[in-house]
Amino acid sequence: MGMVVFGLVVVSTASTGVFVRRMLLPSWSGASARLAEIVVALAVLIECAQLLGALGAFSRWPLLLSYVATAVLAGLTYRRVTSRRVGARPPVSFAVPRPPSPERAAVVAGVLTVGLALIPWVRGTLNALRGGMREWDTLQYHMPAAARFVQDGSVTRLHYFGNAPVSFYPMNSELVHAIGILVFQRDILSPVLNLAWLGVALLAGWCIGEPRGVAPATMASTAVAASLPVIVGSQAGSAKNDIVGLALLMAAVALVVRSQGSRAALVLAALAAGLAAGTRLNLWAPVIALAVVAVVAGPRCRRVQHAALWIAAIAAGSSLWYVRNLAEVGNPLPWFGSRIGLPTTTAPRDCGTTSLAHYATNPGFLKNHVVPQVAVALGPRWWLVAFLAVVGVVGALVACRAPVCRGLALIALTSAVAYVFTPATAGGENAACFAYNTRFAAPAFVLGLVLVPVVFASTRSGRIAAAAATAVALLVIESGYARTFAGFVTVSKSPTALAATAVLTAAVAAVAFSAWRLAPRSVAFATLAVLVFAGVTGGWWVQRAYLRDRYSQARLPEPIEGAYGVLSQEHHARVAVSGFFENYPFYGADVSNRVDIPARRKGARFVPYTNCRTWLEALEKGHYDYVVTAAAGGREAPAAVWTSRRPDARVLHAAHGEERSRQSWTWQVFKLDRDSRAAPRAACRGLREASPSVLRPHRQSP
Numbered sequence: 001m002g003m004v005v006f007g008l009v010v011v012s013t014a015s016t017g018v019f020v021r022r023m024l025l026p027s028w029s030g031a032s033a034r035l036a037e038i039v040v041a042l043a044v045l046i047e048c049a050q051l052l053g054a055l056g057a058f059s060r061w062p063l064l065l066s067y068v069a070t071a072v073l074a075g076l077t078y079r080r081v082t083s084r085r086v087g088a089r090p091p092v093s094f095a096v097p098r099p100p101s102p103e104r105a106a107v108v109a110g111v112l113t114v115g116l117a118l119i120p121w122v123r124g125t126l127n128a129l130r131g132g133m134r135e136w137d138t139l140q141y142h143m144p145a146a147a148r149f150v151q152d153g154s155v156t157r158l159h160y161f162g163n164a165p166v167s168f169y170p171m172n173s174e175l176v177h178a179i180g181i182l183v184f185q186r187d188i189l190s191p192v193l194n195l196a197w198l199g200v201a202l203l204a205g206w207c208i209g210e211p212r213g214v215a216p217a218t219m220a221s222t223a224v225a226a227s228l229p230v231i232v233g234s235q236a237g238s239a240k241n242d243i244v245g246l247a248l249l250m251a252a253v254a255l256v257v258r259s260q261g262s263r264a265a266l267v268l269a270a271l272a273a274g275l276a277a278g279t280r281l282n283l284w285a286p287v288i289a290l291a292v293v294a295v296v297a298g299p300r301c302r303r304v305q306h307a308a309l310w311i312a313a314i315a316a317g318s319s320l321w322y323v324r325n326l327a328e329v330g331n332p333l334p335w336f337g338s339r340i341g342l343p344t345t346t347a348p349r350d351c352g353t354t355s356l357a358h359y360a361t362n363p364g365f366l367k368n369h370v371v372p373q374v375a376v377a378l379g380p381r382w383w384l385v386a387f388l389a390v391v392g393v394v395g396a397l398v399a400c401r402a403p404v405c406r407g408l409a410l411i412a413l414t415s416a417v418a419y420v421f422t423p424a425t426a427g428g429e430n431a432a433c434f435a436y437n438t439r440f441a442a443p444a445f446v447l448g449l450v451l452v453p454v455v456f457a458s459t460r461s462g463r464i465a466a467a468a469a470t471a472v473a474l475l476v477i478e479s480g481y482a483r484t485f486a487g488f489v490t491v492s493k494s495p496t497a498l499a500a501t502a503v504l505t506a507a508v509a510a511v512a513f514s515a516w517r518l519a520p521r522s523v524a525f526a527t528l529a530v531l532v533f534a535g536v537t538g539g540w541w542v543q544r545a546y547l548r549d550r551y552s553q554a555r556l557p558e559p560i561e562g563a564y565g566v567l568s569q570e571h572h573a574r575v576a577v578s579g580f581f582e583n584y585p586f587y588g589a590d591v592s593n594r595v596d597i598p599a600r601r602k603g604a605r606f607v608p609y610t611n612c613r614t615w616l617e618a619l620e621k622g623h624y625d626y627v628v629t630a631a632a633g634g635r636e637a638p639a640a641v642w643t644s645r646r647p648d649a650r651v652l653h654a655a656h657g658e659e660r661s662r663q664s665w666t667w668q669v670f671k672l673d674r675d676s677r678a679a680p681r682a683a684c685r686g687l688r689e690a691s692p693s694v695l696r697p698h699r700q701s702p
Helices: 002-024 030-054 060-085 104-131 136-152 164-168 172-184 190-212 215-226 229-235 242-257 263-277 281-297 300-329 363-378 382-399 403-421 436-458 460-479 495-512 521-549 560-567 612-622 638-644
Strands: 574-578 594-596 599-602 605-608 626-632 650-660 663-671
Touching: 002 030, 002 060, 002 172, 002 263, 030 060, 030 172, 030 190, 030 242, 030 263, 030 300, 060 172, 104 190, 104 215, 104 229, 104 495, 104 521, 136 164, 136 172, 136 594, 164 300, 164 605, 172 190, 172 242, 172 300, 190 215, 190 242, 190 436, 215 229, 215 242, 215 382, 215 436, 229 242, 229 363, 229 436, 242 263, 242 281, 242 403, 242 436, 263 281, 263 300, 281 300, 281 403, 281 436, 363 382, 363 436, 382 403, 382 436, 403 436, 560 626, 560 650, 560 663, 574 612, 612 638, 626 638, 638 663
Parallel strands: 574 594, 574 626
Antiparallel strands: 599 605, 626 663, 650 663
């Protein structure tokens, strides 16, 4: 049933994308048309889910019905529009000029570069499919948020994930994962979604360079940026949303580059930018810069109109999450506003709020703590990446006469400056989060690298040289990869990863060379049928292996696997967690368990329970079936002592002194009677009330 529903969702949203693109941009074809259709399909996918989630009706069949109804409505509208055009005066057409064809050598270099970039991505995805996603934020809040959307049938309720600020984040990406869970009633789609988002980014990179005949090189430049160790290590096979926001931002940039004065294309670009701003907060700077560039580059007489269109489209793609915050706590941006009297949330528990700019006047600190981490994040040849990005930006400002070209350079500069001032870019003790949070600079890197072939596109030899230089750059970077980054992804090669990469690279080559146009239609359909059959068959086998081995091996910084093993066969249970932050495995293979880190919300702040009585009262109010507690350092967690005071509490399993991440852990799994009535005051009598916080993150530094 899951594959049937998945097929209906894909066909419905894709059909809507095709119909809308043909109505709005009838003269577009090729890669730019496909990108426009993908943006429309993604907008329908997310906006329908947002609407149903805001109404408390986010469930499988209403969602499917909304997609099918949207496709039918789009088809009927398209039919009516085309029937009116027959015999009528042809409408004003914003045709996309036929781009110069790239040289075959450039296409080959670009495809090979993409193939090299795909190797670590495929490897990371396969690792996740073998044993479950293991990136920290994925397990702390990305996937728990998606699971709660499904369980609540709503996207507007705030939940505490152990780190208060993340409860208020925009969550377009998490909503897509929630859609995948609804479709399959499992999370089997989540480990591969970021690979699909990478494909969108590569397509957008191709479209940016197509008007100047350097599409293979700009696609290769995008692949170089996406293959940096910090990006691969955090995004491949995870639910991290940096690649999601990057793909949407690149799509918006590409549509602006290809717009040629088309109002419809600019609206789609603004919608993609809005979806990006509804995915990650750090993308607001490049999104606003892109909007300014697009408006200023247009005719003066239409600037006000275009500005209004951009504001409306960006709001359509992002406003739900900020309106939710406003309605719930009275501040759309609860991370800011304390100086003007608005309610704000607490500071992050892991990386703090210290920006890189904070240490700008402390060169000694930068030398000792920041610079050594650059090679970890960007690879030992990081200077080559930085040099190419600077060349692209400076070259565009100096040598490129096209307003859009200079506009892209300004967007890259805006992104770089915003990165320096973004909170948490150098947070944690001794800038411990700097390496991991260099991913916030990804928009600046990718736009700078993409501009390199655009600047050198004036000569024929320059086109080939740009693609070849990009391929060599990636080869040098890849040869210097460390085997691991932050313990999340092993970037070594394997026969399975190489085989899967070869298949994907062949697909990229077929698209780049327009192979389907050369083959007879019968051969093309037969090939497509074989690929669909292989995908369904292989997907069924991968699903079984994934669900069988999901979080069964000890690979996480916290000792999750033992406690998960105790609860792995539970369904629709209510679980309270204390001390574990990577809590997503406890949701179960069918994502039906309801997992909470008990805390009391006070305005925009979440207050953990720090004494026996309030903890037991929270357990009774939540009607929990299980309590999982943990503490690092060899001491028993206060929550474990408090839970044991309940008369009905029974220890199912306990571990003392388990070594993980160079620390000794103690954890317990308690079974409770959901309907039991405890007397917290009596149960806690004689126990010292004052206790240290039961929630203290144990996140490793990358």
